[in-house]
Amino acid sequence: MTLQKGHKLWYIPDGYIPTVSSGELESHESICILNCTYEDAHIEVTVYFEDRDPIEKIGVVIPARRTKHVRTGSLVKNGESIPKGVPYAMEVESDIPVIVQYSRLDATQAENSLMTTMAFPLNQ
Structure with missing residues (x-):
């Protein structure tokens, strides 16, 4: 029996990059993607x-047997990116099964806050 590691379709309904940060750290959010397979995702x-309208199908490659932390503020397609101070949500689709986690660093006050959660997977 072979166990499938991950899913091909994930959803993250809550995204928001604050416009202001305090101190040395900058508020940001990341999609953390783990590829356990022997081929690139x-x-x-x-x-x-x-x-x-959505920004559709921004491409990212996750090398085989690697993890990659993609800052959502770095996602760009045709010169369009996620603006700060605007609520958003994401669909993460892969050609092979992967594991997706979502993290947020809120540095809007001196007491920084880090939140992380698994994205919502759908079976295909």
Whole structure:
């Protein structure tokens, strides 16, 4: 019996990058993707907004048997990126099964806060 490690489709419904940070650390969010397979994972991230069209299918490659932390503020397609101070959500789609975690560093006050959670997987 072979155990499938991960899923091909993940959702992250709550995203928000603050406009202001305090101290030395900058507020940011990351998609943490683990690829346990022996082949590269080709990821497409679609970013959804409350009041505008999505940024669709931003490509990211996760090498075989590696992990990658992708800052959501670095996701860019055709010169468009996630603006600070705007709520958003993400769909993370992979051509092979991967594991997706979501992390947020809130440095808007002197007492920094770090939050992390697993993204919501869907079976395909």
